[in-house]
Amino acid sequence: MAVAQQVLHATPQILLKNRGRLVGKDAWRQNLNLASLAAFKIGSSLGPKGAYKLVTYHKGPEMVMKVTKDSIDVVDELGIEYPAIMTLAEAAKIQRQHTGDGISTLLVLVSALLTEADKLIEAGIHPNTILDGYLKATEKSIAIINEVAKNVGKDLDEHLLEVIDCGRELLSGRLRRDLSEAISRITEDGTIDISRIRIVTKPGAQTNDSELVRGVVIKKGKAHPSMSDRIDAPKIAFLNKLEIKRLELKSKDEGPFSVKLNITSHGQIQLFKSEENRLRTLLVEKVRMAGASVLICRSKMDDRLSDQLSRQGIFAIQMVDYQDFEAAAKATGGAIVSDADQLEKEDLGIATKLEVDKIKPDDIVILHCDRGSTLLLRGSSPELVQEQEKTVKRALLILKHSRSNPKVVPGGGAILVELASQLRRFALTFEGRDQFVISSFADALEKIPECLSTNCGLEPIDMMIQLRNHHSNGRQAIGVGENGCIDMFEANVIELASVNRANIHRAFELVSLLLRIDDCFYVKDIPKFHKQ
Structure with a gap:
């Protein structure tokens, strides 16, 4: 034993002085704290009453400022200072490329799931047991979404685009009609290639001057x-x-x-x-x-x-x-x-x-x-045109998915409250620790309607009590409105079922990845520069 200790003491240090290492719970705590930081920044921007974010960074010698509600912009800039957040940023970008919407919901949900997992670990439940329970809850959630989803038929594009715009008035009534027409023009034999729709931006004039050029x-x-x-x-x-x-x-x-x-x-x-x-x-x-x-x-x-x-x-x-x-x-x-x-x-x-x-x-x-279809986007400033371009790209993806799978679920957090309600009943069918884990998954889902309530200036505790009462009585479409609980189908606040399924599934994948990290190597002094 003494010889072994001498050998260990003689072993040279592998890591350089400017490198650091976090092991076990320390590595897990860092991931939790960074995910919570990202969710804290993003959660207050949820919904039509959500706050904007002022993002500043250096582009060479120039200081650039950006006012945005785009969650990817926020986590991208956080990732420069906190590289571990880049995992969330890259997952959010993949989500946008595939579905076009639900990015803020995804990030807040990941943070909530990690927070609930932390409570379970403190209670003595092993991470693998947590992930097994989360998987069962994920599969059940997707099945519930399929049951709740339905076709609305009339004015589907208009209602979806109104939710995408989220009160920012970037998509005028004329531009919404143009987006629907652009998708119809490039549809051939049931297939839609969005790359055939060109987007040309030009600062100047007003947002309402944006138009579709049929060519x-x-x-x-x-x-x-x-x-x-x-x-x-x-x-x-x-x-x-x-x-x-x-x-x-x-x-x-x-x-x-x-x-x-x-x-x-x-x-x-x-x-x-x-x-x-x-x-x-x-x-x-x-x-x-x-x-x-x-x-x-x-x-x-x-x-x-x-x-x-x-x-x-x-x-x-x-x-x-x-x-x-x-x-x-x-x-x-x-x-x-x-x-x-x-x-x-x-x-x-x-x-x-x-x-x-x-x-x-x-x-x-x-x-x-x-x-040919070209969208000519106009705006009073380059920043406004840039925000409009991002919104238009998201809208095109949503319209594409709505053509192949038009089933929708109620928005305003209604579907998440319904999932939480049914998952709590589902948890009672299990014995042992799975019951606690699935209930924790349900608690995490309710974090999004809580954020929506706070952003609308409502009392979140009172709102959650009302929402739970409505959903326990079978009113699945009741969600968070600007003045309280409302029926989201009647208010035409709807979301694609496919986007919600993707959010739940990708959140589980991200949490699975972060929960399995028990060793973290990092550079102590990271040079501060912007990737652009």
């Missing part, structure tokens, strides 16, 4: 001022480049190398210019012979080429952004071709109309076509 918006002007501002039924060629090939020789197994020209007389200059002009004319003729009336080019074109295209009545756009370029090709059914030598009639795209417009101070080109 593709290209943020470039025409290549030559004498080109027409309107073309009906255009046939569109998509070229990566349109230029005269540079002079070069090709040597076997060595590839091309440039050639220098030695001009010794004035006649040679004229001859060279004439040949150059002939090659330019040949390029334009190839585009014209293919039947194209519009040319969209990724690279910059020579001014003389633009002039010759204009003389031939061919409208041209140059230096087009790749995303706009690809979106226009998909919407019009055109094929992207490397250069004019490879262009064929079959490669051309078709649109109903081309128009040149202006969003001050920039010029834009609009291709009107049946398969």
Whole structure:
């Protein structure tokens, strides 16, 4: 034993001085405290009466300030100072990518489940037993959601978008109708590809000026001022480049190398210019012979080429952004071709109309076509437009899910109170520690309606007593309103059942991950910089 102790004392320190380590309950406590910190920041923003958050960070030497209710923005910034919160932030981002909504609910629920787990651990219940009980509660909750969910049929899109907007007035009535139409325009054979809906943002004007463009918006002007501002039924060629090939020789197994020209007389200059002009004319003729009336080019074109295209009545756009370029090709059914030598009639795209417009101070080109949809978002400030863009992306995802699974549950925390009520009865069917664990899961679910009550200026204890009484009497749709308990179906406050199922399941996965951490290595001095 003495020899073993000497060996242990002689073992060099593995961790560097600027590294730290938390083991066992200390590591667990840190995860609990950080999750509670995130939930504390997020919980007060729940619901239409929730508070905004002022987030500040350094972007290089510049101090950036952001006013938002977006929970991902908040936990992202917390994650810079507290890296353990990045686990929650990444899970929240995945949730948004898949479902589009329920992020704040997810984060608050994770914190509540961890808090309840801490109480159970203090009571002597092993984490594995807790996770087993949480799993049973999760499976039962999903089954209850399936039972409660129903179809509302009429005005589903309008009611869902109203809940997404959450009283911020970012989605006007006109924009809500446009979002529904945009989803309908890209639906083919029951499948919806949201990437086909382009979003173009432009600060200036009012939020109500946001609109749906039934086609593709290209943020470039025409290549030559004498080109027409309107073309009906255009046939569109998509070229990566349109230029005269540079002079070069090709040597076997060595590839091309440039050639220098030695001009010794004035006649040679004229001859060279004439040949150059002939090659330019040949390029334009190839585009014209293919039947194209519009040319969209990724690279910059020579001014003389633009002039010759204009003389031939061919409208041209140059230096087009790749995303706009690809979106226009998909919407019009055109094929992207490397250069004019490879262009064929079959490669051309078709649109109903081309128009040149202006969003001050920039010029834009609009291709009107049946398969294209572009949402043009306007706002009085860049920050407002950014918030609107996030809300629109969430709304598009929700509308997509509503097409495949339109069943809804009551909002305002009503479904969570109903889950808690039924889970407490479900817990009584078990003997032993599972009963306590499932009851704790039910208590955690009620944290969300408590936050909603607080944010509405209501007394949470009184509200929870009333809500429990209503749900024990079978009124499943009663939730938290601005002035007290109301029927959420009658108030048209609804949520997709699929979003709630995803929230419950992902919360369990996150808690399972954090509960199994018993060793934490960290850097003591983390450099404070913003990831952007």
